[in-house]
Amino acid sequence: MKADGRPRTAREKYGEELKLRRMAAGLTQEALAREVVCSPTLISHYEAGRRLPSPDDARRIDQALGTDGFFERWLQDLEPVFAHYFGLVAELEQEVTEIRHYGGLLIPGLLQTKAYARAVFEAYSPTYRTEELDELVVSRTKRAMLLEEPSAPVTWFLLDEAALRRQVGGPQVMAEQLRKIADMADSGRVRMHVLPLASGAHALLEGMVYLLTFADAAPLAYIEGLHNGRLLDDPALVAACRTSYTLALSDAASRQKSVALVRSIAEEHEHAHRRAQHP
Incomplete structure (x- = not known):
């Protein structure tokens, strides 16, 4: 449950786990962005659950955090089947x-x-x-x-x-x-x-x-x-x-x-x- 009382979505749970693993690895959003070859703003969107990484980005996230394919595998269950706004x-x-x-x-x-x-x-x-x-x-x-x-x-x-x-x-x-x-x-x-x-x-x-x-x-x-x-x-x-x-x-x-x-x-x-x- 989020602070505003709204249920957490699957992509928000994904983003929260990404943030926890990044912090545990001692990386800032900027440092992770350099490893993933993207902008820090995009990492912020991933962690907030506003966007999902591409399969290539998820693979690079796993490499940077040493998570052995965890985020790439989880992404397969979250790939959008609806329009992004829905x-x-x-x-x-x-x-x-x-x-x-x-x-x-x-x-x-x-x-x-x-x-x-x-x-x-x-x-x-x-x-x-x-x-x-x-x-x-x-x-x-x-x-x-x-x-x-x-x-x-x-x-x-x-x-x-x-x-x-x-x-x-x-x-x-x-x-x-x-x-x-x-x-x-x-x-x-x-x-x-x-x-x-x-x-x-x-x-x-x-x-x-x-x-x-x-x-x-x-x-x-x-x-x-x-x-x-x-x-x-x-x-x-x-x-x-x-x-x-x-x-x-x-x-x-x-x-x-x-x-x-x-x-x-x-x-x-x-x-x-x-x-x-x-x-």
Whole structure:
């Protein structure tokens, strides 16, 4: 546990161990940087858990500290499978007791089917290889297993109707995606509400927000844009995000009406698929 009450992430533990081993070896950050052939600032980032060393840097760290491959081997378990700005959030998900997510433009990753996720990754990539997409889809699928565990967090999803109607991957993919969401809501695994298009402007219209609550640490908020994301720990900003979520939730349809709307839109996608198959 960190001094601010937030759980330590795996990369922060890595950085703390690096700092302890460096100090035990009697080296300053500047001295270690000379051995690794990098800047002292980069060593500082490694020790704070803000960045991970490359495999070559980890190998040179082991040589400088006489740690017999310790940091290079540990790095293999920490190699990022998510975008650099989301990796910390993915680690913190394992500690949460409650999640609240607003999906305005996309179905949130924790809910995505493999076909939907693949279509999203294809759209994001100007060029791609099949095996790279396979790895990304597998990583997203593994992350979603969080909701299958017996100790799964209480999870709320607030979805904009626009995300339900956008044909990501085509009508058949969307029909399967929306049925999955409705089934999860009906089973009680998640709490899901929809913000109908008819509700007009709402408090989360300008962006995505992801709220994380912990049993013994302060809550956090994560916001994301194009090719960037930001984890918020300032209490005032986190509180403001939670207030915006609550305001938007007050404009949403009830749970029962939301599930019915999701199933209705799924049928619309299914009909569109049938028409395309038999014009």
